[in-house]
Amino acid sequence: MDALQPDAPQPIEIERQRSVAEIIAEALDIYQRYPLLFIGLALAVIAPFELGVLAVTGRGPLANGAHLNVGVTYLILLLDAAMVSPLISAVHIHAVVLIGEGARPRFGQVALRGLRVLPVVAAAVIVAGLGIFLGFLALIIPGILLALRWSVVAQVAAIDNEGWIPSLRSSQELTRGHYGHIFGLLLIAAVLAGAVTVGAEAIPLGSTSGAASVAVGIAMRTITASFIALTLSLLYFDLRARLTGKPPELSRS
Numbered sequence: 001m002d003a004l005q006p007d008a009p010q011p012i013e014i015e016r017q018r019s020v021a022e023i024i025a026e027a028l029d030i031y032q033r034y035p036l037l038f039i040g041l042a043l044a045v046i047a048p049f050e051l052g053v054l055a056v057t058g059r060g061p062l063a064n065g066a067h068l069n070v071g072v073t074y075l076i077l078l079l080d081a082a083m084v085s086p087l088i089s090a091v092h093i094h095a096v097v098l099i100g101e102g103a104r105p106r107f108g109q110v111a112l113r114g115l116r117v118l119p120v121v122a123a124a125v126i127v128a129g130l131g132i133f134l135g136f137l138a139l140i141i142p143g144i145l146l147a148l149r150w151s152v153v154a155q156v157a158a159i160d161n162e163g164w165i166p167s168l169r170s171s172q173e174l175t176r177g178h179y180g181h182i183f184g185l186l187l188i189a190a191v192l193a194g195a196v197t198v199g200a201e202a203i204p205l206g207s208t209s210g211a212a213s214v215a216v217g218i219a220m221r222t223i224t225a226s227f228i229a230l231t232l233s234l235l236y237f238d239l240r241a242r243l244t245g246k247p248p249e250l251s252r253s
Contacts, residue, residue, distance in 0.1 A: 014100030015237040020184045023238060024192075027231045030099065037105050041091045042226035043218070044111070049084050050218050054209060061217025062201055063208040081129050085225070086121040089154035090114035092229035093236065097159070100237075117157065123164035124157040128171075148179045151186065155236035174239040182235065189231045193224040 018026065031038055050061045053076055091114030098105045128150040136143030150171045157167035175182055200220035205213040 012100055012102075014096060014234070015241050017241045018234065018238045020181065020188060023185055023231060023234045024188060026234055027227065030096070030234075031227060031230055034095070034099070034105060037095060037107065037110070038092065038226045038230060039222060040107055041095065041110060041114075042088050042222045042229070045084055045087050045091075046222050046225060047218050049080070050214070050221065054214060058209055060208040060210070060214045061221055062205070062213050082122050082126055083118075086125045086154055087114055087118055088225050088229045089125070089232065090117050090121045090158040092226065093155045093158050093233040096230070096233040096237070114158070117161045120161050120163060120167065121154050121157040124153045124167040127164050128153045128168060145179070148182050148186075149175050151175060151182050152232060152236040152239060155233055159236075174236070174243055178239060178242060182239075185231065185235055189228050193228055196220055196224050 054060055057072060057076075091110050094113040095105050095110045098110065128146070132143050132146045132150065134143075135146040150168060152174060153167050153171040156170045156174070157164065160167065160170060197220055200216050203216060205216060207213060208217075
């Protein structure tokens with residue numbers, strides 16, 4: 001599963017301003033062009049994690065977790081936040097960088113790049129997550145603002161690899177003045193991901209720890225996590241273009 005496309009594509013303009021609709025459309029287009037790459041990258045992270053959770057707790061991906069004690073639930077959330085989400089974000093944005101350069105994306109190459117920056121990305125995501133959580137405790141609004149401010153912190157950390165503090169600052173600089181734009185994109189991405197989740201949960205599969213339920217749950221989470229990571233990668237480059245003043249549309253030769 002190393003070379004996932006037979007021919008190297010022409011470079012595309014990744015770093016340019018896009019509307020919310022254009023980001024979603026571009027994400028869907030890239031996802032359609034490289035389905036094995038992005039599904040494989042996300043699946044390689046999510047499947048071992050979910051199977052590990054299943055082995056330890058007996059809880060499948062579609063289970064609500066109500067039967068678990070609070071400590072186990074928080075431990076799963078911590079491991080998810082520290083490993084799964086950061087690694088998926090890191091590999092996806094490096095895949096987008098290669099696609100933008102016109103290189104042929106290779107699974108091993110992209111995965112190695114993501115693993116190299118994982119410590120920095122994980123640290124940035126965990127600190128941002130703690131800050132957002134505390135913000136939600138403080139009357140919700142601060143949490144929403146912090147979530148928008150640090151919406152691309154994982155992508156910044158993966159590309160710059162300069163530490164979690166600079167990543168938080170850079171994400172704040174990139175998102176400043178664009179909260180409405182970011183909120184609209186996150187809302188649409190969440191609705192699309194939620195629709196996939198609801199559809200998966202509506203399938204009558206019997207026990208949530210059964211093979212069919214686990215397979216559907218892993219597939220559902222792989223698709224949604226991959227699409228969201230790809231969307232945020234494009235948002236990152238959109239915000240970079242806005243910061244540097246690159247035009248929304250560039251002429252094509």
